[in-house]
Amino acid sequence: MDQRHTVTGRFWHRLENGKLQCDLCPRFCQLNPGQRGLCFVRGREDDEIKLYSYGLSSGFCIDPIEKKPLNHFLPGTPVLSFGTAGCNLACRFCQNWDISRSRETARLSDSASPEALARTAQRYDCRSIAFTYNDPVIFHEYAVDVAQACRELGIKSVAVSAGYVTPEPRREFYAHMDAANIDLKAFTESFYKKICGGSLAPVLDTLAYIHHDTDVWLEITTLLIPGENDSDAEIRQLSRWVAEQLGPEVPLHFTAFHPDWKMLDHPSTPLSTLRRARQIALEEGLAFVYTGNLPDREGNTTYCIACHEPLIQRAGYTLTAWNLDQRGCCRHCGHPLAGYLEPQPGHWGARRLPVRIGD
Structure with missing residues (x-):
């Protein structure tokens, strides 16, 4: 060791x-x-x-923040992204399974101290750093130290997580985060038990905790798998829970599944399913509902909840229109957009830039 x-x-x-x-x-x-x-x-x-994985990574890469996905947190800016190995869930559909299900930490060929990561993010003008690819819950101590080093340099920290964590470490972890995208994998205990090897209730607790008890900006992602969690009834129940328990302005992303790891027998999610889910969520009162992993102009656009004019338009991960003033308010009616916004959008686009720490 x-x-x-x-x-x-x-x-x-x-x-x-x-x-x-x-x-x-x-x-x-x-x-x-x-x-x-x-x-x-x-x-x-x-x-x-x-x-056993403190300071280790499968690689470091600069991504658009929209890829996390976060549409209301520093739009258009670059984020330094990395993960380690392993995961505390066992999702049969995992699309990063080569990382999350890895049993060999020796394959983690890159390493970096928290301070080196923070300096690298600063050098590349990244406004944030993201703990992603696998779940930061399991490398808690490393993630917290990195977030502390980044905060000293004015760099924000982003957690991309399944939210499967207990209350005490959750309090410590999210005290150091600025934004989170939580993967709400389904809205039934049976899905979590059968397909993920976990349970739904702790994830709902995490979502409620982040939104009500912290200042962390929260967005949610649900990967829709044909025949498993894509029924109208389940989508409606999930959307209603978000609207009632978290509020209508928490962004919800529906993304498309593709066959991977132990679910090669399921078809890819069609765009029609994502659009149907988006419509149901809007009917349940959610203001910001997005579609992902497939081209969809309407599902990629942020609309004003007051006048319904488009505020931010996207082509994939690239911003194509920005109709907000420097206060983050709609140029048409003056209503503020919920989120963590800067006076001007970033212009990173859809680039993916692998980096070595210390370059």
């Missing part, structure tokens, strides 16, 4: 039977000496729970 990338975890306790229980996520893995949790990057060593 490479001790340079091994640190003691902060959330665990000893059980009466001698096992150590990891308290980071609702799996509550109970470990004997030498065992690892389902996430694989946390395990028992020296009578402690350790994180």
Whole structure:
């Protein structure tokens, strides 16, 4: 084990039977000496729970912030993105499965200290850094240290997560975040249990916590899988919950599935399904509903909730029109747009730029 990338975890306790229980996520893995949790990057060593991927990554890349997806947080700006390995869910449809299901941390060939990451983001004029590709919940200690280093340089931190985390680490984690996109994978316990190896309730708790108890800007993504979570009834229930429990101005993204990993027998999601879901969510009172992974001009556009004029138009990840004044208000009627906006949009476009830390 490479001790340079091994640190003691902060959330665990000893059980009466001698096992150590990891308290980071609702799996509550109970470990004997030498065992690892389902996430694989946390395990028992020296009578402690350790994180084995501190400072490691499968690669660093500058993306458009819209790719996270975040449409109301620093639109048009570049974000330095990275992930590690492993995950605390086991989604059969995972589209980053080579990273999230990896059982070999040696494949993480890139490394960076929190301070080096923050300096790199600053050097490339990134307004934010994103913990993505796999779930930052499982590399909690590293993500928090990176976020602290970035905050000292005025760089924002973005969590792209499934929200499968327990209350105590959640409080610490989101105290350091500025924005989050939470993957609400479905709206039934059976889907979470059968297809993800988890449960829905903790994710709903996380969504409510972020929105009501923090200043973190929140957006939600649901990947629609044909025959699994794309019925009118489920989409309506999910949209109604978001509108009633979080509010109508929380953006919701419906994105398209493509066959991958252990769900190669399902067809790709057609655009008609995304448009149907968007219409249902609008009917349930949500103001900002987007479609993703497929071209859809209307579903990629941000509209004013007061006068319904287009405010931000996009072609994929590229901004094509900006109808907001410097206060972030509609140029047509003056109504403010919910979000974290700067006086002018960024112009990063759809570029993807791999970087090496320290270049």
